[in-house]
Amino acid sequence: MDGIEDGAQPKKKKGMVMTIAAIAIVSVVGAGGGWFLGGMLAPEPLSSDEARVLEEAKATIKAREAAEAAHEAAPAGGEHGDAKKDDKDGLPKASTEANGVLQLDPITTNLSYPTENWIRLELALLFQGKPDVAMAEQIHDDVAAYLRTVSLQQIEGPRGFQYLRDDIQERVDLRSEGRVTNVIFRTFVVQ
Known part of the structure; x- marks a missing residue:
């Protein structure tokens, strides 16, 4: 009987090792695939020139909006036809x-x-x-x-x-x- 128990023990260990190895391989493949797809889908970082142009555009828009707000807040002038x-x-x-x-x-x-x-x-x-x-x-x-x-x-x-x-x-x-x-x-x- 001792021989039967000794033979069953290595099979259980071998099956558990194979399961752990399979899980580890699937995890590594999944992580690699996620990293690859994330790199493909993520937007590329802006170069320094693009970032500068974007900041200038934002500043221009803010300046225009501020000028429009100041112009709208100004009282009507005395020039003929201003209201029209x-x-x-x-x-x-x-x-x-x-x-x-x-x-x-x-x-x-x-x-x-x-x-x-x-x-x-x-x-x-x-x-x-x-x-x-x-x-x-x-x-x-x-x-x-x-x-x-x-x-x-x-x-x-x-x-x-x-x-x-x-x-x-x-x-x-x-x-x-x-x-x-x-x-x-x-x-x-x-x-």
């Missing part, structure tokens, strides 16, 4: 409103992927009849929320830009119930 001028490009607001065109505030937001990229979009809406400012604000919010869900790959190239235009036009049509006939892209920047 558009702050952005000097076009008389009365002529654009008479034609049914309403310019939206610029939209600047991050893309969903990669999150370090952002998009700036300036739109104008062509209304049938008199422009509705409250509806335009809702459309502005809808477009801003939509842009936060867009990835860079979706808007690359001419086809991607056309898809973006179509998606925004569809959202505007739904929100305005047909009162907005066209969405005019004034500025489109991705960085």
Whole structure:
């Protein structure tokens, strides 16, 4: 009987050693695969030139926003026609409103992927009849929320830009119930 017990003991040890070895091999292969995929999917670090350009762009945006805020906070001047001028490009607001065109505030937001990229979009809406400012604000919010869900790959190239235009036009049509006939892209920047 002692011989049977001695023979069973080495088989159990050999089976346990093989199990531990198999687990160790699978763990090493899994860790190596994770490291490899992580290296492929992770964004490359910015070079010093790219980082400098990015910081300059951020500083420029902050300076523009501060200047716009200071300009909006300034009281109306005494010049004839100041109340009718558009702050952005000097076009008389009365002529654009008479034609049914309403310019939206610029939209600047991050893309969903990669999150370090952002998009700036300036739109104008062509209304049938008199422009509705409250509806335009809702459309502005809808477009801003939509842009936060867009990835860079979706808007690359001419086809991607056309898809973006179509998606925004569809959202505007739904929100305005047909009162907005066209969405005019004034500025489109991705960085």
